[in-house]
Amino acid sequence: MKKFLILNIFLLIIIFYPISNVKASDIIQEVKGKILLQVESKGEAWYVDLASGKKISLGRPSDALNVFRNFGIGITNDNLNKIPVASLNLNVGTDSDNDGLSDSVESSLGTSIDKSDTDGDGFSDRTEILQGYNPLNKSKNKIIDNSFSGKQTGKIFLQIEKNGEAWYINPNDNKRYYLGNPSGALNVMKSLGLGISNDNLKKIETYGSSSSSNSSSNSNSSNSSNSSNSKFNISSIKISNGGDKGYIDVKDSIAITFSEAIDPESINENLKKGSYVSDVDYNKIGGVNVSLDGYMVIKGILTFDIGDVESLGTFKTKIALNSKGTVLTITLIEGNDIKILKEKYSLTTQLGGILKNISGDKIKGDADITNPTGTFGGVVGGGPNISSLRVYNGGDKGYIDVNDRIVITFSEAINPSSINADLKKESSVSGISDSKTGGVSISSSGIVTIKNIATFDMGSVDGSNKFVVKLALDVNSKILTITLASGSDLKITTESFASVNQLNGGIKDMDGNGMDKKSAVCNSNGTFGGKSTTNDVLEEGSPYISSIKVYNSGDDGYIDIDDYIKITFSEAIDPLSINSGLSEDGEVKNVLYNNTGGFSINSDGLVTIKGISEFDMGTVKNSGNYTVKLRLNASGNVLTITLTGGSDIKISKESFGSASQIADFVSDNEGISMGSKSTIVTPEGTFGGVIK
Numbered sequence: 001m002k003k004f005l006i007l008n009i010f011l012l013i014i015i016f017y018p019i020s021n022v023k024a025s026d027i028i029q030e031v032k033g034k035i036l037l038q039v040e041s042k043g044e045a046w047y048v049d050l051a052s053g054k055k056i057s058l059g060r061p062s063d064a065l066n067v068f069r070n071f072g073i074g075i076t077n078d079n080l081n082k083i084p085v086a087s088l089n090l091n092v093g094t095d096s097d098n099d100g101l102s103d104s105v106e107s108s109l110g111t112s113i114d115k116s117d118t119d120g121d122g123f124s125d126r127t128e129i130l131q132g133y134n135p136l137n138k139s140k141n142k143i144i145d146n147s148f149s150g151k152q153t154g155k156i157f158l159q160i161e162k163n164g165e166a167w168y169i170n171p172n173d174n175k176r177y178y179l180g181n182p183s184g185a186l187n188v189m190k191s192l193g194l195g196i197s198n199d200n201l202k203k204i205e206t207y208g209s210s211s212s213s214n215s216s217s218n219s220n221s222s223n224s225s226n227s228s229n230s231k232f233n234i235s236s237i238k239i240s241n242g243g244d245k246g247y248i249d250v251k252d253s254i255a256i257t258f259s260e261a262i263d264p265e266s267i268n269e270n271l272k273k274g275s276y277v278s279d280v281d282y283n284k285i286g287g288v289n290v291s292l293d294g295y296m297v298i299k300g301i302l303t304f305d306i307g308d309v310e311s312l313g314t315f316k317t318k319i320a321l322n323s324k325g326t327v328l329t330i331t332l333i334e335g336n337d338i339k340i341l342k343e344k345y346s347l348t349t350q351l352g353g354i355l356k357n358i359s360g361d362k363i364k365g366d367a368d369i370t371n372p373t374g375t376f377g378g379v380v381g382g383g384p385n386i387s388s389l390r391v392y393n394g395g396d397k398g399y400i401d402v403n404d405r406i407v408i409t410f411s412e413a414i415n416p417s418s419i420n421a422d423l424k425k426e427s428s429v430s431g432i433s434d435s436k437t438g439g440v441s442i443s444s445s446g447i448v449t450i451k452n453i454a455t456f457d458m459g460s461v462d463g464s465n466k467f468v469v470k471l472a473l474d475v476n477s478k479i480l481t482i483t484l485a486s487g488s489d490l491k492i493t494t495e496s497f498a499s500v501n502q503l504n505g506g507i508k509d510m511d512g513n514g515m516d517k518k519s520a521v522c523n524s525n526g527t528f529g530g531k532s533t534t535n536d537v538l539e540e541g542s543p544y545i546s547s548i549k550v551y552n553s554g555d556d557g558y559i560d561i562d563d564y565i566k567i568t569f570s571e572a573i574d575p576l577s578i579n580s581g582l583s584e585d586g587e588v589k590n591v592l593y594n595n596t597g598g599f600s601i602n603s604d605g606l607v608t609i610k611g612i613s614e615f616d617m618g619t620v621k622n623s624g625n626y627t628v629k630l631r632l633n634a635s636g637n638v639l640t641i642t643l644t645g646g647s648d649i650k651i652s653k654e655s656f657g658s659a660s661q662i663a664d665f666v667s668d669n670e671g672i673s674m675g676s677k678s679t680i681v682t683p684e685g686t687f688g689g690v691i692k
Contacts, residue, residue: 023203024203024204027200027203027204028048028053028203028204029053031048031194031196031204032048032049032050032053032154033048033049033050033153033154033155033169033171034047034048034154034171034192034194035047035048035058035168035188035189035192035193035194036048036055036193036194036195036196036201037189037193037194037195037196038196038198038201039195039196039197040197040198041198044057044058045057045058045059045064045189045193046058046201046204047064047067047068047071048204049071050154050155053204053205054204054205054206055201055204055205055206056071056206057206058185058189064182064185064186064189068156068166068168068179068185071156072156072157072158072166072283073155073156073157073158073283075157075158075159077110077159079148080157080159080167080176081134081143081144082143082144082145082148082149083144083145083148083149083152083167083169083174083175083176084132084144084146084149084174084175084176085129085130085175085176085178086170086173086175086176086177087130088177088178088187088188088191089105089177089178089179089180089184089187089188090102090105090126090129090178091105092104092178092180092181092183092184092187093180093181093183096113096114097112097113097114097115097116098116099115099116099117099124099125099126100124100126101125101126101129102180104165104180104181105178105180106125107165108159108165108178108180109125109129109135110136111125111135111136112125117135118135118136119134119135119136119137119138120138121138123135132144146174149169149174149175150174152169152174153169153170153171153174154169154171155168155169156168156169156179157169157176158283165178165179165180166178166179166180167179168188168192170192172192177192181291231259231260232258232259232260232262232357232361232362232363232364233258233259233350233363233364233369234256234257234258234259234301234302234350234363234369234370235257235258235259235369235370236256236257236370236373237254237255237256237257237302237304237348237369237370237371237372237373238254238255238257238372238373238374239252239253239254239255239372239373239374239375239376240252240253240254240255240374240375241374241375241376241377242331243332243337243377244337244377244387244411244412244478245377245385245411245412246339246340246377246378246411246412247337247338247339247340247376247377247412248290248296248306248309248313248332248337248338248340248376248377249332249335249337249338249377250315250332250333250334250335250337250583251331251332251333252331252332252376252377253329253330253331253332254288254298254329254330254372255327255328255329255330256298256301256302256327256328256329256330257326257327258326258327258328258355258357258363259326260326260357260358261273261324261325261326261357261358262321262325262326262328262355262356262357262358262363263325263355263356263357263358263360264321264325266354266355266356267285267286267300267319267321267328267355268280268284268285268286268319271319271321272321273321273322273323273324273325274321274322274323275320275321276318276319276320276321277318277319278318278333278585278634279316279318279333279334280316280317280318280319281316282299282314282315282316282317282335283299284299285299285300285301285354286298286299286300286301286317286319286328286330287299287314287315287316287317288314288315288317288330288332288335289312289313289314289315290306290309290312290313290314290315290338291312294306294307294308294309298330300351300354300355301328301350301351301354301355302348302349302350302351302369303347303348303349303351304345304346304347304348304349304371304372305344305345305346305347305348306340306343306344306345306376306378307340307341307342307343307344307345307378308340308341308342309338309339309340309341310338310339310340310341311336311338311339312338313335313336313337313338314335315332315333315334315335316332316333316334316335317330317331317332317333318330318331318333318634319331325358333585333634334585334586337476340376340377340378342378343375343376343378345371345372345373346371348369348370348371348372349369350363350364350369351363383507383508383509383513383514383515383516384410384411384412384413384414384507384508384509384513384515385410385411385502385515385516385518385521386408386409386410386411386453386454386500386502386515386521386522387409387410387411387521387522388407388408388409388522389406389407389408389409389454389456389500389522389523389524389525390406390407390524390525390526390574390576390577390667391404391405391406391407391458391497391524391525391526391527391528392404392405392406392407392526392527392577392664392665392667392673393526393527393528393529393664393673394483394664394665395484395489395529396489396529397529397530397664398491398492398529398530399489399490399491399492399528399529400442400458400461400465400484400489400490400492400528400529401484401487401489401490401528401529402484402485402486402487402489403483403484404483404484404528404529405481405482405483405484406440406448406450406481406482407479407480407481407482407576407580408450408453408454408479408480408481408482409478409479409576410478410479410480411478412478412509412510413425413476413477413478413509413510414473414477414478414480414507414508414509414510414515415477415507415508415509415510415512416473416477418506418507418508419437419438419471419473419480419507420432420436420437420438420471423471423473424473425473425474425475425476425477426473426474426475427472427473428470428471428472428473429470429471430470430471430485431468431470431485432468432469432470432471433466433468434449434451434466434467434468435451436451437451437452437453437505437506437507438450438451438452438453438469438471438480438482439451439466439467439468439469440466440467440469440482440484441464441465441466441467442458442461442464442465442466442467442490443464444461444463444464445457445460446458446459446460446461450482451505452503452505452506452507453480453502453503453505453507454500454501454502454503454521455500455501455503456497456498456499456500456501456524457496457497457498458492458495458496458497458498458524458528459492459493459494459495459496459497459530460492460493460494461490461491461492461493462490462491462493463490463491464490465487465488465490466487467484467485467486467487468484468485468486468487469482469483469484469485470482470483470485472580474580474581475581477510479576479580481580492528492529492530494530495527495528495530497523497524497525497526498523498524499519499520499521499522499523499524500520500521500522500523500524501517501518501519501520501521502515502516502517502518502519502521503515503517504516504517526667526673527664527667527672527673529664542668542672542673542674542675543569543570543571543573543666543667543668543672543674544569544570544661544674544675544677544680545567545568545569545570545612545613545659545661545674545680545681546568546569546570546681547566547567547568547681547684548565548566548567548568548613548615548659548681548683548684549565549566549568549683549684549685550563550564550565550617550656550683550684550685550686550687551563551564551565551566551685551686552685552686552687552688554643554648554688555648555688556688557650557651557688557689558648558649558650558651558687558688559601559617559620559624559643559648559649559651559687559688560643560646560648560649560688561626561643561644561645561646561648562642562643563642563643563687563688564640564641564642564643565599565609565640565641565683566638566639566640566641567609567612567613567638567639567640567641568637568638569637569638569639569666569674570637571637571668572584572635572636572637572668572669573632573636573637573639573666573667573668573669573674574666574667574668574669575632575636577596577665577666577667577673578596578597578611578612578630578632578639578665578666579591579595579596579597579630582630582632583632584632584633584634584635584636585632585633585634586631586632587629587630587631587632588629588630589629589644590627590629590644590645591627591628591629591630592625592627593610593625593626593627593628594610594625595610596610596611596612596665596666597609597610597611597612597628597630597639597641598610598625598626598627598628599625599626599628599641599643599646600623600624600625600626601617601620601623601624601649602623603620603622603623604616604619605617605618605619605620609641611662611665611666612639612661612662612665612666613659613660613661613662613680614659614660614662615656615657615658615659615660615682615683616655616656616657616658617651617654617655617656617657617683617687618651618652618653618654618655618656618689619651619652619653620649620650620651620652621649621650621651621652622647622649622650623649624646624647624649625646626643626644626645626646627643627644627645627646628641628642628643628644629641629642629644636669651687651688651689653689654686654687654688654689656682656683656684657682658678658679658680658681658682659679659680659681659682659683660676660677660678660679660680661674661675661676661677661678661680662674662676663675663676664676
């Protein structure tokens with residue numbers, strides 16, 4: 001239950017001397033970066049932006065925290081550590097180890113919530129923090145830099161290497177004050193606010209208003225500017241769930257419709273009508289962060305209360321503007337999943353002063369814009385559901401046989417023990433018979449049964465069979481990979497997949513909700529190997545490699561760490577056909593040479609990218625195997641393979657020969673596998689064979 005404290009109580013507990021009546025330019029210079037209290041009214045609080053010298057209403061404590069975050073600047077932990085910490089706000093909330101630092105503060109500082117003395121040097125974490133020492137090691141050297149700190153006064157910093165925690169640098173003492181929650185924001189406003197008269201407050205322009213008029217300075221909020229004074233406003237907000245139910249997560253999107261066309265450059269200098277910009281950090285306009293109190297800030301555009309969430313987080317986004325310039329769609333493309341406890345939208349605030357229309361008019365702050373419609377996925381229908389089922393051929397063509405696999409993606413994290421008592425996330429169990437959960441049997445009519453999980457029709461076969469399988473669960477407990485480990489080959493007569501029927505066999509989510517029995521939860525797709533392709537002939541509609549480029553980022557004259565290869569496919573490929581942990585615009589690390597996408601080279605100079613391609617790169621002194629990092633672009637058609645571990649291999653002569661394509665591993669999003677083909681392309685670039 002969220003509690004909002006009204007700032008009117010300031011006048012009852014604080015006495016401030018108003019700033020004397022001076023001219024506008026002097027007063028603005030005096031109060032930049034400071035928090036002001038309107039002492040002749042109801043104690044309303046304002047922050048004066050350091051860059052523009054304009055005032056922003058802080059409203060309620062929860063609103064204030066969002067304003068602080070919206071005007072915050074990203075900072076590394078190394079630089080933040082140089083600024084001394086103030087004692088205020090360090091123990092607001094749970095303090096598990098009773099060391100005078102709340103758990104949220106300790107998370108920000110990196111200290112242990114279970115040990116009062118993280119580095120074991122005999123001094124408590126709180127003592128070391130307040131005296132300017134590093135609580136994470138036993139060094140006797142102070143880490144603060146007073147010269148650096150003095151140059152940061154009035155700024156609001158966001159920890160880009162943590163969870164976006166906010167800190168305010170007070171101009172009066174050059175110390176940083178924690179703004180981690182509404183209570184913390186309230187304490188800062190109460191303790192650091194500087195009293196100001198209404199007459200002097202009028203002289204400071206309100207953020208979002210025109211410079212020629214500032215009639216709103218006596219209102220309770222700069223965000224209460226009457227939207228009728230300007231036609232340029234947000235007219236609707238629609239949220240769409242593109243990820244998992246029950247979570248704010250990647251692929252969710254927010255479509256914001258404006259009353260008129262906006263100037264794309266007021267959002268991002270690279271944005272144009274009918275185009276998009278990717279990889280927008282949370283602290284850039286259009287980036288997204290979510291507070292522990294359930295407030296979402298779309299940087300520079302709007303804030304709103306989404307309800308109750310389990311954790312906080314930040315997201316990189318893709319921002320797309322329609323051809324008319326009136327609809328901005330913000331899609332989450334990278335960030336941690338945030339579980340939704342209760343989804344109920346309220347308190348939507350339009351952030352003024354940043355976005356412009358084509359005429360150059362800035363949008364005004366407005367607390368009364370329409371609340372969002374739609375859902376991030378907060379309405380969860382009971383237990384988990386199967387959201388996709390894909391089949392992959394790892395054995396012989398034309399047969400359901402050993403090494404074929406079935407990959408099931410669930411709508412949310414599942415409890416591993418509800419599948420098998422020995423299964424854990426990011427692990428596997430073997431020897432699972434068809435009579436156990438996850439085991440596989442196939443009837444003579446082509447019905448595949450995954451015990452207690454699902455059934456689907458794969459076509460027709462020349463008999464029936466049972467398989468012992470290996471079960472593997474990914475790190476997020478959402479993707480179950482079932483690999484056929486033993487059993488007789490079953491010849492495929494006709495392969496034609498149908499919809500998946502979900503079974504209520506006991507699988508549960510992390511909250512204990514069971515999976516219901518449902519028909520046609522999703523379509524099955526892929527191949528066990530029934531759609532065979534002959535060598536050098538690609539199946540119609542199957543993906544293929546259109547280019548391979550090699551880049552030298554290591555030492556000249558060697559194939560070595562940091563060298564990388566970019567493989568471009570003819571269409572978007574299914575990330576799961578490469579690696580169960582891979583996603584579009586995502587990456588996986590520590591992939592071994594004998595896994596799909598892995599890299600090896602023999603003494604004859606033949607490069608093998610497991611499951612994808614082979615090509616001759618010339619002559620080398622020796623052979624070697626590498627671990628790699630795989631990254632797939634947002635469009636799903638460019639795979640970058642970076643060498644991350646392995647021995648240097650000296651290049652005698654670098655001369656690329658034609659590449660061949662390896663069949664049956666990589667597939668497109670329709671489940672059609674890439675066929676084998678010789679001489680698809682000749683790689684371009686260099687591993688570093690031209691020695692300087």
